[in-house]
Amino acid sequence: MSGATGRDGWVLPALPYGVMALVVVFELATPTGFGLMPLMSLGPAFAGLVGTKRRTARIGALAVLLCLLLAASDGALGTRRVYIAVMSVIGVTAAGLLAVASRERRDAELASVRSIAEVAQRVLLRPVPRVAGELRVAVSYTSAVAQARIGGDLYEVVVADGSTRALIGDVQGKGLEAVETAALVLGAFREAAHDEPELAGLGRRLARSVDRELEGEKFVSALLVEVPAGGREVTFLNFGHPAPLIVRADGSTLFPEPPEYALPLGLSTVGGEQPDPYTVSFAPGDQILLYTDGVSEARDGAGDFYPLAERVALLKDPDAEAAIERLRTDLVDHATGPLHDDAAMLLLRHREA
Structure with missing residues (x-):
């Protein structure tokens, strides 16, 4: 891939x-030329x-200039074929200038859109804190849309009243509506997250907000997480989202499933009960990987x-951000192309006590 990019970097210019x-060479190959001068355009x-x-x-x-020099070299200056060649070059040059102006205008518009998208990303998916309560945090986001920065996946980490609450979710659909x-x-x-004292209450409030705003068959799978201050356990609330991966300090793994899966956010009108929180032990040295189904x-x-379970060794890096980047790189390599x-x-x- 990089080799192709490098070749394009000098071939086109x-x-x-x-x-x-080549036109000059062919025209000089015989005294009368090959009649290729118009190809100079x-x-x-x-x-x-x-x-x-x-x-x-x-x-x-x-x-x-090359057309005129070639014409002078074989005594063809002033002939019709030279005039045609020169006019062809001038016409194509004028068309090229219009094309360049249009391309530069589109490039400027694209740069402006990208700038707006970067601002939207900072507002929508703000940088998570590297340290939150008992936790060290790292995040990775890979969009399936080429050159896109944001999409339908979401995450957040909030420290409220000493406990740390996290959210990861996946919006049904793509494009601006998903964003x-x-x-x-x-x-x-x-x-x-700052107002509700219990995770279940946070989930009910989130469900009401989404149900009130979403229309049609839109929905959002979501997983809420709470780690209390000084606690040795983690509580999950799962709205139809993939189970988290817990990696113990000894390297063993666990995908804690909810007692009963609930419907995603936005589908409460279809029926079904609100999810029940469930708790799993979470000791110093353990780590939790929350992810969307794109992984x-x-x-x-x-x-x-x-x-995923076979790749937990990639998370051994002492630096959390380096560890999740290694996992992201391995994921992209596995897909052998753009993610779907x-x-x-x-x-x-x-964090260690």
């Missing part, structure tokens, strides 16, 4: 000069693919799912 050089045509208007105009002027729904869920969580359902070329779904991961490490 050199292409106009190479084409014009390919120089400024290719110049419009990359570079600036000034570069395109400079290559166009060089093409005109809008993610913003709704995050806003409700950030407010309720667990990532497939390789043979169609095999990503073996956004993939968010939130790593919570119990």
